[in-house]
Amino acid sequence: MDAAEAIRMLGGIARTSQLCAQGTTRLRLARAAERGAVDRIRPGVYAAGVLAPGVRTAAAHGGELACASALRHFGVWVLEPAPRLHVWVGPNARTHAHDGCRCITHRDGGAASFGVVSLTRALVQCASCLGAEAFFAAFESAWAQGLLTAADRVEIRSDLLARFRWLVDIARPDAGSGLESLLRLRLLRLGIALACQVPIPRVGRVDFVLAGCIVLEVDGRDNHDGPSQRHRDLVRDAEAAAAGYETLRFDYALVVHDWPRVERAILARLRDRTAAAR
């Protein structure tokens, strides 16, 4: 077997020691690297074949793609406005200098290798690293996409620090977007009860209804839908108004970067509606 094939058999990244144990010699490795058949990531670590984005840099740093970076790899929604590379190296391993390193190193227990951590580990890491809101949104995003079994959810709950476990208990499998998860968590913390994914005749499902009469919609879409999407939203709002609802609509920038403004709007409308009902 040639060196590149031996590395691919080991998952695309391997240590010289692993390769030598399988019969590849250091000389053959060095020659394969000179020819460009294998890629020397750092002394003693080689790659071959196509690697997922970030996996090579994580190996250069010393471990596996982890936490928010792994969640993105799995297609999970992550609340991290300025993304960095998260790398799991295990408790005692050293990290390695490499070009442009801004990595966040994770040292939770277990033996790290190369590649990508499991989804369950990535979610648990995300809680400690990015906090309750990021964890909650990522957990609901993974669940909504069918990526978490009941056993996975139990495992995650038990691996989490005790202060995060309640988030698993209030999570739902049908969150429409990460922004929706975030908004729901924040309103729950304000003590505001809300109904989720409510069907309204001639409108369809809306994200949330508060106090039986205020529709909240969060727009996680990019703007590439343009005017036609805006028109559809206006039609929805008009139909909701005809049915006696008032719609408040928020986007990513408002929810993530300007939450106090969103909170003020919601609380003011709730106050007015409750006063009018008296």
Ligand SMILES: [Zn+2]
């Ligand atoms: Zn992290």
Ligand SMILES: [Zn+2]
């Ligand atoms: Zn690094």
